[in-house]
Amino acid sequence: MSRKIQNSLIAFIMATSVSALFVQSNIEFMKTEIFHIPVLFIVILGVSLFIAEDVRDSFKKVLWFDKREDKRPIWQVGIGSIFFFTQIGFVEVFARHLMHFNLGGMPLYCVFAFMNAFLxxxxxxxxxxxxEKTNVQIVKFKNRMK
Incomplete structure (x- = not known):
């Protein structure tokens, strides 16, 4: 279940990233919408659902996730960044009217996305x-207690 959620959010991030690039372009057929959903977003989302697992595995290889003793910190950063960029992508494609609010020079949607991603x-x-409880973690805990 967790893997499916992560892959669908990664596919959403890829689709919103590409869609956000073409929203401001001069190419009219790229701006075509159905019920306020860009057609380009739907197409790219369909394609990116197929490659999301490979993208996720590539990041795990680049960050040496399987070779780490303590996987929890990098896991938290990965999940947090997925949630952050999902919210940023949503605002850039579907709620562009929220992009002009600032909080001391910082876009307000970025501030809220960061707080929400943390939670x-x-x-x-x-x-x-x-x-996973391993003997290494038990030994580390016993050494801390001394």
Whole structure:
């Protein structure tokens, strides 16, 4: 379940990124919408659903996720960034009217996306993260207690 959620959010991020690039272009057929949803977004979302698993695995290889002893910190950063960029992409494609509000020079949608990503990461971790108890972790805990 966790993997499907991550892959669908990654596909959403890729689709919103491409759609946000073409929203401001001069090419009219790229701006075509059905019920306020860009057609380009629908097409790219369909394509990116097929490659989302490969993208996720590539990031895991680049960040040496499988070789790390303690996978939790990099897992949290990965999930947090997925939630952050999903919210940013949503605002850039579907709620562009929210982009002009600022908080001391910082776009307000970025501030809210960061706060929400932090909270969603904590909630997601409580639901899905399974920490494997190994002898190394038990020894580390015993050494800390001394």
């Amino acid at each position: 969603l990461t904590v909630i997601y971790e409580e639901i899905f993260y399974e920490e």
